[in-house]
Amino acid sequence: MKDLFLSVLVAFTCAVGFGIVFGIKPKELWLAGICGMVSRIVLILCESASLGRFSYTFLAALVGTLFAELIGHLRDGSVAKYMYPGLVLLIPGDVLYKLILALLTLDRTGFSAQAVTLAHALLGIALGCTLAAMPFRPAPRDRGNVRRSTM
Numbered sequence: 001m002k003d004l005f006l007s008v009l010v011a012f013t014c015a016v017g018f019g020i021v022f023g024i025k026p027k028e029l030w031l032a033g034i035c036g037m038v039s040r041i042v043l044i045l046c047e048s049a050s051l052g053r054f055s056y057t058f059l060a061a062l063v064g065t066l067f068a069e070l071i072g073h074l075r076d077g078s079v080a081k082y083m084y085p086g087l088v089l090l091i092p093g094d095v096l097y098k099l100i101l102a103l104l105t106l107d108r109t110g111f112s113a114q115a116v117t118l119a120h121a122l123l124g125i126a127l128g129c130t131l132a133a134m135p136f137r138p139a140p141r142d143r144g145n146v147r148r149s150t151m
Helices: 002-021 026-048 053-074 080-090 093-104 108-136
Strands: none
Touching: 002 026, 002 080, 026 053, 026 080, 053 080, 053 108, 080 108, 093 108
């Protein structure tokens, strides 16, 4: 329990740190920290439920992006300034480290396994961010069947 609390506290602190780097106003940094905490909590819960890397990064990115979208729209501000600090913590640095180590030691099997795991994690983050943002974006307008002539 102590480790879980510490992990969530560190996620808050790191998200606030990234918020500073991304230029968030000091009075709004706590919101970026909360976004990081929310993403981390979902990641921990899903990982402890033995979901695969794709699934838990997808769900954590989905919930983190939804939180950032809601806060950004409620505050009439940029969604990205809350989303980036909250989701940067999901980047699979552990897998990238193992992938590079396998590359340097010429371990083809390890490299292949880590490359697949990295692809799953990054795809999960990308899809989670995309699907969570879709309800908040306006539908494209129908521009009719206007064709341009090529002469």
